[in-house]
């Protein structure tokens with residue numbers, strides 16, 4: 052065997068490494084001892100009942116709230132590892148405007164409700180230096196089409212949009228800077244079932260086409276099954292089980308996961 056053949060294929064570096072993360076508001080309230088790696092193109096679902104710590108974890112991962120303990124390491128597009136809470140506030144903000152995106156449950160938390168749809172999309176591009184009106188307009192139209200919103204609505208403000216459209220606009224606003232990692236907090240929560248189904252379909256296609264890495268918080272196991280490759284199950288701030296989505300949902304090992312799955316089945 053020659054030397055080249057003996058060499059192991061180059062390992063793919065994780066995009067995100069989470070090590071020993073803890074954020075406790077009070078004993079047992081918050082998250083504790085969370086460790087995982089997220090790889091490029093991977094969708095990780097975080098599930099668990101209300102109060103299990105999903106939102107707290109997402110906030111710590113997405114730079115919104117510093118943990119008490121532990122590290123969040125991100126490998127940026129230049130293959131440099133950045134410690135999320137070791138870098139400056141302005142570098143963290145810059146990550147959030149460029150390589151990262153955040154889709155909130157309530158579109159009003161992620162959109163500027165009083166400015167036009169086009170401006171909502173263009174704003175993120177302007178924040179990274181784009182000033183050319185034609186380009187901004189073109190990007191606005193392109194991303195409206197990508198999220199299935201009629202481009203004739205480009206000058207309308209989000210307040211005049213339906214809930215599903217607002218959520219799709221929020222997604223377009225995030226994707227315009229070609230992020231590598233997107234955090235989603237209950238992206239289909241509070242929408243009618245048929246609107247949810249359309250949004251899920253759109254999200255699934257966008258995630259696949261763009262090769263996005265996603266951390267998705269949901270209490271809805273059907274949403275988790277449809278979108279995520281891997282699942283993490285949380286209970287009272289701790290991860291009780293993690294693995295491939297189908298494995299966790301079809302053959303849950305932890306009694307809590309078994310309960311979650313069976314309560315969905317019996318609904």
Ligand SMILES: Nc1ncnc2c1ncn2[C@@H]1O[C@H](COP(=O)(O)OP(=O)(O)OP(=O)(O)O)[C@@H](O)[C@H]1O
Nearest residue numbers: 076080081099100101102103104105106107108270
């Ligand atoms: N700012 C806060 N101050 C004190 N306790 C908090 C705070 N935010 C959350 N908690 C508590 O921490 C625990 C985890 O809450 P968290 O919102 O992260 O859970 P969750 O799984 O996202 O719940 P939900 O699905 O209801 O949003 C809960 O017991 C909650 O009451």
